[in-house]
């Protein structure tokens with residue numbers, strides 16, 4: 001969608017109703033509940049000493065955040081029928097769901113001329129596509145790197161355990177402040193970008209770049225993947241070294257051009273606060289509650305190495321969870 005009036009109003013709806021920190025905090029219980037289900041599922045697998053597919057589980061958990069059973073039933077959400085049923089429900093005296101769809105309908109009633117059901121449908125479908133696989137891939141890659149680097153896994157587990165302490169529960173608000181966990185998340189996003197070329201951009205005016213003249217209306221692909229592995233910007237760029245972020249101010253909010261997993265500028269990903277919460281919570285919970293091992297040797301990970309650069313994992317990450325550890329007051333709250 002070009003960055004015109006329509007895009008602006010959709011983006012405003014998103015910032016106000018989905019990714020605003022206050023709004024995100026009100027939906028914290030929903031995220032914790034989905035992660036509890038994830039942990040319960042992995043616990044059962046650990047009792048059977050069975051490997052789990054981490055990417056698939058993370059994907060299913062994120063679908064849970066979207067209230068799959070009520071507001072975000074994937075197929076229903078895209079149909080007029082779903083929205084019109086919700087509108088009917090709102091006209092009745094029954095209590096409201098108070099979820100993202102309700103917020104969007106409120107927003108469209110306040111801004112009827114510019115924002116209608118068509119925009120709501122675009123948002124529901126686009127957000128599902130934009131937020132689900134990106135976050136589950138990042139979680140899967142983080143777990144891959146942690147399994148390949150047991151000392152990093154141990155450091156992370158120690159940090160999460162210290163934060164859980166005698167409270168016996170993982171607090172989302174606290175894990176966002178854990179330096180090592182956040183360094184692991186950033187390093188995963190540096191080495192394994194979910195959107196390696198960002199989303200295609202287009203020049204509005206003519207641009208001069210390194211001696212080249214790029215005319216208006218040119219489609220631009222930004223190779224953020226290569227930038228994040230450039231030896232001019234990064235020491236030992238092919239190695240997974242979360243420690244590099246402990247010593248640096250570099251963040252993924254678009255200000256550090258050597259690190260752009262979410263892009264930069266006005267078309268930058270609006271889902272950063274949600275993605276950071278979701279990915280951090282899943283990694284912290286998986287690492288805190290279980291010891292992990294690979295079903296066989298590390299070569300089972302089937303990395304696709306070209307010239308020593310790991311590009312892709314050819315098969316899903318299967319790993320065996322062991323020794324379930326319950327917090328003192330039960331699982332995550």
Ligand code: HEM
Nearest residue numbers: 130131134135194195198199261262263264267269271275
């Ligand atoms: C780890 C998770 C995620 C990653 C790595 C990611 C990455 C990106 C990237 C690279 C872009 C394009 C930016 C550009 O071209 O400059 C983008 C756009 C976008 N993302 Fe995300 N994203 C993630 C999660 C999410 C979530 C959770 C949501 C929504 C809830 C979301 C919604 C969007 C939307 C709507 C756009 C298009 C924005 C526009 O065109 O104005 N993303 N994302």
